[in-house]
Amino acid sequence: MRDAPSQIRTPRTGELVAAKLRKRIITGDLRDGDEIPPEPELLAEFGVSRPSIRDAFRILETEGLIRIRRGRFGGATVLRPNAQSAAYHLGLALQAEGTTMADLAEARGLLEPLCAALCAGHAERERIADELDAVIDSSDPSAGDSSDFTADALRFHTAIVDRCGSTTLRLLAGALESVWGSQERRWALEARDAGRYPSVEDQRAVNRAHRAVVRHIRAGRAEQAQRAMAAHLHTSQTYVSPGEIAVDVVTQPAG
Structure with a gap:
């Protein structure tokens, strides 16, 4: 008995145009901040x-590859993909999965020390x-x-991650760092308003921990740099990720 023929979907014209523009963005032919050619030029080029x-613009906007300005002076600007x-x-995927801050902290505690070692x-x-x-x-003058x-x-x-030398790890850990950062900034506002933000001495201890990591990096002591970063994160992340608080990238912090 022969299998029923599979259905092959023909791409929409807008999808084909989006694919060509997407390739230009990814390969760098269109750079971050560049204007997409105006509609008359695209009409002439693609026929x-x-x-x-x-339709192509809507696809690329949904993918986060362009920002569309509507109105009289409308157009589209390239947004080159990055860790942010x-x-x-x-973050949306983590929130949809009900991921806790403790779970996020654990992943950060694995990747960032590796970046310090690199x-x-x-x-x-x-x-x-x-x-x-x-x-x-x-950051020393900002204590308090x-x-x-x-x-x-x-x-x-973020600087540790950005300088690790591994493109893949920089993007993976950088995305994770960005998600964590959005949560920590929200925590900081809430802790400040509740009068429970860490003391100036605690803040200075954070900077001392950072300097210890840097000393190991400068001396080329990869294992010690990794351990020092892991210990620092273990201590500092407990302020931000107590209990089973869930990751939330949808709610915008106030103030």
């Missing part, structure tokens, strides 16, 4: 209808250490201000 061009854009979709093994670890020290230096200190502390962790 399709206006609805097909608009991936983070939003990751920084210590990097051929340019001296330069990396200088840049990380500069980030910590900028919950909003500024939280932002500066998160910037240090």
Whole structure:
């Protein structure tokens, strides 16, 4: 008995146009912030209808690859994919799964120490250490201000990830870091308003822990850098992820 023939769907014209524009964005032919060619140019290039061009734009907008400006001065701007854009979709998936902050903290506690170890093994670890020290230096004056200190502390962790030297790990850990950061900023506002934000001495202890990680990176001690980062995260993340609080990327923090 012969199998029933499978149905092969013919792509819509808009999907084909979207595929061509998507390739230009991913390959760098259209760079972040570039304007997509105006509609008359696209009509002439692809020989399709206006609805097909608009369908292609809707597809790319849904994928987060362009931002559309509507109205008289409308158009579309390229949004090149990065860790931050991936983070939003990751955050939605985590929230849909009912992921807890403790679970998120555990994953961060595995990936970020590995990034610190890679920084210590990097051929340019001296330069990396200088840049990380500069980030910590900028956060010392912000001790006592919950909003500024939280932002500066998160910037240090992002810098570790960004400089690890592995593109795949940088994107994976960077997306995770971005999700965590959105949750920590919300926690900081709530803790400030409730009068339970960590003390200035606790904040300075965070910077001392950061400097210890950097010293190991500068000296090329990968294993020690990894352990120091893991210990720091184990201590600091307990402020933000107590109990079974769920990840929430949909609710916007107030204030």
